[in-house]
Each structure stands twice: as structure tokens, then as C-alpha cells.
Amino acid sequence: MVRGGAPLRGEVSVSGSKNSTLALMAGALLASGETRLRNVPRLRDVDTMLEILRALGVRAEWDAEEPRCVRIDASSIASPEAPYDLVRKMRASFLVLGPLVARCGMARVSEPGGCAIGVRPIDQHLKGLAALGAKVRLDHGYVEASTTGLRGGRVAFDVSTVNGTQNVMMAAVLAPGESVLENAAREPEVVELATVLNRMGADVRNAGSDRIAVRGVAALRGVHHDVAGDRIEAGTLLAAAMITRGDVRVTGVDTSTLESTLDKLRETGAELEVEPSAVRARSLGALQGVRAVTAPFPGFPTDMQAQLLAVLTLAKGSSVVTERVFENRFMHVPELQRMGADIALSDRSAHVRGVARLSGAPVMATDLRASAGLIVAALAADGETSVSRVYHIDRGYERIEEKLRSLGAEIRREG
Numbered sequence: 001m002v003r004g005g006a007p008l009r010g011e012v013s014v015s016g017s018k019n020s021t022l023a024l025m026a027g028a029l030l031a032s033g034e035t036r037l038r039n040v041p042r043l044r045d046v047d048t049m050l051e052i053l054r055a056l057g058v059r060a061e062w063d064a065e066e067p068r069c070v071r072i073d074a075s076s077i078a079s080p081e082a083p084y085d086l087v088r089k090m091r092a093s094f095l096v097l098g099p100l101v102a103r104c105g106m107a108r109v110s111e112p113g114g115c116a117i118g119v120r121p122i123d124q125h126l127k128g129l130a131a132l133g134a135k136v137r138l139d140h141g142y143v144e145a146s147t148t149g150l151r152g153g154r155v156a157f158d159v160s161t162v163n164g165t166q167n168v169m170m171a172a173v174l175a176p177g178e179s180v181l182e183n184a185a186r187e188p189e190v191v192e193l194a195t196v197l198n199r200m201g202a203d204v205r206n207a208g209s210d211r212i213a214v215r216g217v218a219a220l221r222g223v224h225h226d227v228a229g230d231r232i233e234a235g236t237l238l239a240a241a242m243i244t245r246g247d248v249r250v251t252g253v254d255t256s257t258l259e260s261t262l263d264k265l266r267e268t269g270a271e272l273e274v275e276p277s278a279v280r281a282r283s284l285g286a287l288q289g290v291r292a293v294t295a296p297f298p299g300f301p302t303d304m305q306a307q308l309l310a311v312l313t314l315a316k317g318s319s320v321v322t323e324r325v326f327e328n329r330f331m332h333v334p335e336l337q338r339m340g341a342d343i344a345l346s347d348r349s350a351h352v353r354g355v356a357r358l359s360g361a362p363v364m365a366t367d368l369r370a371s372a373g374l375i376v377a378a379l380a381a382d383g384e385t386s387v388s389r390v391y392h393i394d395r396g397y398e399r400i401e402e403k404l405r406s407l408g409a410e411i412r413r414e415g
């Protein structure tokens, strides 16, 4: 329940990155020995990944004493099979495929299936593993991959895929010989995974460019690592500051990973003070309409599209937001319309005409970032908005209502 209108003010720190954490947890499967991840966000998706690792017979748990620390020891993997019941809860579970094939020579992982934001195929993950010498077949809803021994190979991805790049990179680090990943994703979560794999003993070069080179090594060891702050949570809190005409300093995030988001917020009228790991946003004059197109990193992130759109509903003039990464990621639009937003959808673009006010209404969350967009809008709407199905937001934001309340928002969780 959100009562809109209060300008957000103050300082807030972001949690560790959800998407980095999930990839790093899968990466821990590659090491013989314990990996400790710190600054791990307490999220449902992290618990799901822990469950998956345990289903593989790996020791995986929250540390009993140290908060936000996860310990994973994959010295032995009892059963390289990730069942449907777990994989269907979270697509990122599919990230265990590459590490399992590399460690065990075989893996059986449920196909993740469709999801709310689009079809999301896995063909690029499979093509990459095949190029490294895995035999891949689909059987009764499962991907079965086996090999008598991976070897280095060349993969040219047809689309830029974050988890696909990570999956294939993880398999390649234990594949003897040289691998080259062309048209690789350049997201910070790919770079962080490569950095950690290298500290485990891998030889991955040029992560962050679109051509990653990997020289296979015989084995990896466990490491300790502090997960980077979540750039999408940071962007979401800044959007909330903007729409409420507030003044918020967000800390704990590498701001060099936020540039395209900060550029758009600046265009909408934000006054920004950017430090290496903090950014203060103030919204003083009127909000301005902008054009934005989502794209792989370093472009404007699809994971910020709903939150930006929410801000633009109250911006002067017209805006166009085009979604180029996922084909069905405008499910928040009908809900924003119910709050009085003037948005027309055509193909992959949302055409927004700024309105003077939004009005609180009951709305429904359909996926993680859509729910973030609805909460951002609700913070500026007249009266009360109830956002239902908030379990979506708990997948990716740790105690979002507490963080927003600490900045002066009137928000509470019911039920």
C-alpha cells in the first residue's frame, strides 16, 4: 500500500546485485573447495538458487553467523540434474548447465520455459556448449548435455545474451585449449563473473568487450568475494527520487555501470552529483519528456524501462520508450493507464504524453521490474495505490518498502 506525494529525501544504500549473485553462485559449482560470497541480497531468487545447488548434492547455505554471506562447497556434485520444480521458479537456474557439464561431463537441466516478459529461448546457450564439444539434446522438457571431454572452441552468438555468455564462459574455463566468445554480452555482471573465475584460477580475458577469450585450466579453487552493488536497484531508487521531486543519495554502487541510466535521468531534469560509488539526484524543475531505447550494455537497460516509463508519465511533453531486448515487456502499461497515465502502445514502443497527476488505484504486478515501475508511479500518485502480487518485487529488491520508508515514503506491506 502506497500513499503518494511525499518527496523522498535522505541517503540509502543498495544491496548486492541479484543478477551477479545468481551467476556467481552457479560459478561456485566450478570450484573444488568452498566459495564464500558476501554482500548477497536476501531475496527469494537467491534462496531458489541455494535450493537448486543443494538438489545437485552440493553444500550451499547462508552462513550461520555472518549476515548476507553465502557458502557454497561443490567439492563433490552428487547428481548433475536440476529438476523442473526448481528451474520453473527462476530462469536463472539454467546457469548451472555450463558448470555442470564442465565439472561432471554431463548435465540434465529442465528447460526454463516461457516467462512473463517474452519467449526467452535458450538456443544460444546450447549452441555455445555444442561448440565446446558437448552433445546436447532435448528430452521430455529437459536439456541433456554430455561430453567425453569439453575442448576449446569458437562461438559467435547471434544475439547478445547475458546468461548465455555467462553459461558458455563457465563451461569454457575448464575446457582444454582456447575458446573465443564473439558478440559476447558486455554487462557488468559478465565482467564480475569473469573476475571471480580468474581469482578461482581461470584464464578469462577481455570480459566487458564483445570478444572474450578463455584458456581452459584443469581445476578451480574456492574464493571469497564481495558482490557488487545492484545497479538496477540504484536506478530504481533514483527514479523514485525523481518522480517525487526529492533529493536522494544512493550509495554502494559502482556508478560507472550506471551511465546510460544517469544520462536519461539527467535528460528528464535530474541534477546529479556523481561519485565513484554514490550518486545524489535532485529533481528541482519540471520533469521533461525524453526518448529512450533499451539495448544491451552499455545501452539503456531493459531492467530500468518500467521505472523510467513511470517517471515519464508525469513529464512535460511527449516521450517515446522503445523496448528492443524483450518482446513483451510492457505489462505495466495497462496498470499505469489505470492510474491516469496517457500511454499508447505501438509494436515495441510506448508513446507517453505527460499528465499533470496520477491517481492512486489498485494495480497488479506482473513481473519484477513492472512491479518496481508501479511502485515508482504510486509514490507520486494522489491518494492510495495498492500493488498486488508483490511477491514479484521480493524476487529482486531486498526490503524495498523499508528502504523507501527510510526516505520518507508512505508505504507499508499488508498480508
Ligand code: EPU
Pocket: 019, 020, 022, 091, 092, 118, 119, 120, 121, 122, 123, 124, 125, 126, 159, 160, 161, 162, 163, 164, 185, 189, 302, 303, 325, 326, 327, 368, 369, 396
Ligand atoms: N535470447 C535468445 N536466445 C538465447 C538467449 C537469449 O534469443 O539463447 C534473447 C532473449 O530472448 C532476449 C535477448 O536475447 O530477447 C536478451 O536476453 P538475455 O539472454 O541477455 O537475458 P537473460 O540473460 O536471460 C539477464 C537478466 C535479466 C535482464 C537481461 C537483459 C539474469 C538472471 N537476468 O537475463 O534480468 O533483463 O539479462 O539485460 O541475469 C531482471 O533482473 O528483472 C531480469 C529479467
